Amino acid sequence: MHANCPVCGVSLTPEPGFYFGALYVSYAFTVALMIATWLLFYLLIQPPDWVYGTSLVVSCILSIPFSFRYSRVLFLYWFGGNAYRHQP
Numbered sequence: 001m002h003a004n005c006p007v008c009g010v011s012l013t014p015e016p017g018f019y020f021g022a023l024y025v026s027y028a029f030t031v032a033l034m035i036a037t038w039l040l041f042y043l044l045i046q047p048p049d050w051v052y053g054t055s056l057v058v059s060c061i062l063s064i065p066f067s068f069r070y071s072r073v074l075f076l077y078w079f080g081g082n083a084y085r086h087q088p
Contacts, residue, residue: 001069001072012076014076014081018075018076019072019076022074022075022076023071025070025071025075026067029067029071030063030067033063033067034056034060041055
């Protein structure tokens with residue numbers, strides 16, 4: 001993640017430890033993904049238990065880049081204190 005916005009130059013690290021709160025957003029992403037994966041497998045396939053566990057672990061590992069970036073972006077957007085506006 002950049003230290004400053006490449007377009008407007010605003011600091012993307014407001015204070016030390018700011019992004020610890022993004023862990024809660026990432027946790028929510030992970031729980032939603034696990035429920036969706038479990039529900040998909042339960043309704044469509046109904047596999048044995050080891051397939052459930054393996055699919056949950058694999059889906060969580062594959063979603064790490066998405067969860068990491070977007071949890072920080074959402075946390076910065078919600079609690080960053082800057083008014084971000086689209087510039088044409």
